[in-house]
Amino acid sequence: MGLILDRLSKQGTLGVTDIAQELGVSTASVRRDLEMLEEQHLLSRTHGGAVANSLVYELPLRYRGGRHKDEKRRIAAAALEALGEGTVSIGLTGGTTTTEVARALAMRSGLTIVTNALNIASDLALRPNIKLIVTGGTARSESYELVGPLAEASLDGIHLDLAIVGVDGICVQGGLTTHHDVEAHTNRALIEHARRTVVVADGSKVGRMAFARICPVTHISELITDPSADPAELANLREAGVKVSIA
Incomplete structure (x- = not known):
């Protein structure tokens, strides 16, 4: 289907x-x-x-999980390598690629994970080695994300070492984008509470521009993608100051 x-x-x-x-x-x-x-x-x-x-205009998450699965798993493995020393608290937005990242993080110990994604929370809730914090908010059936003022208020007083963000599009002109305006606002709030932000996106998302802008590319430090990404778009992102890693 x-x-x-x-x-x-x-x-x-x-x-x-x-x-x-x-x-x-x-x-x-x-x-x-x-x-x-x-x-x-x-x-x-x-x-x-x-x-x-x-x-x-947006495929529900349950129908997107099987697309580019191998690429997303490689991206998730690369995201673990990008954690760096001293990374303890990590924010995760919803999405199929961030879901793969969450599954990889579940094998680690001593991490605090903050997420607004119900499916990610469900996967991690049974992991005693992970401290899990879930935002409040209104659930979106398309992405399983909790969004809106309640979700953003949940982030007050929280400081993250790293935010790992999934997007529906990323390019220099449009920045980080997603299909839903309220979701974009909530994801931006998560980024604003993080010291560093990494975008995980398969190559089909690079060079695309979805409906709602999350933030400019200048707000992120790194993009992890796969070899199918448009080389010209990657060159533009590097020129804008974004570190690009190919998984």
């Missing part, structure tokens, strides 16, 4: 026969998936396929 939504987000429409051939499944199986997605108001079915609803 994730592939179906991914195609719709890019093309706007799709045909049952085409997607069945691409997936190597029967048209009946595709129609069942379309029916289930329509019940979730994620698309509208047509006679021969489906069209994207006007609300489908």
Whole structure:
């Protein structure tokens, strides 16, 4: 179903026969998936396929987890190497790449993790070696993030050694961006409470600009990405003073 939504987000429409051939499944199986997605108001079915609803501008997290998974795991491993000496308190925003980072951090001891992501909190809550702090806020079903004034108020009085941030787009012109304006504001608050900020993003996010700006690239110290990122965009980021690491 994730592939179906991914195609719709890019093309706007799709045909049952085409997607069945691409997936190597029967048209009946595709129609069942379309029916289930329509019940979730994620698309509208047509006679021969489906069209994207006007609300489908951001794939829910549960359908994004399988994309670029190997790249995200390598990025997470590189993020651990970027912790540096004396890094004890770490802030994590939501997202598929930061979720991989959280899983890698779970193997460490003596860390304090502050997050506004419910799925990350659920993974880390069972780890006795990690001190976990979860913000309040209003839950977003698309990203599992807690956002808004309550989330930001939860950060008052907290000073982080490092913030590890996921984004939907990063470029010099647009800065760090995401699909949702309130989420962007909450993520910016987390960055403002950190001594240092590292962005983790697979190559598809580099050079992209989503709807809402989190902050300029001058607010971050490092981007960790993968070899698929546009070299020209990476050169622009380096010129702007951002350390770029390729995992």
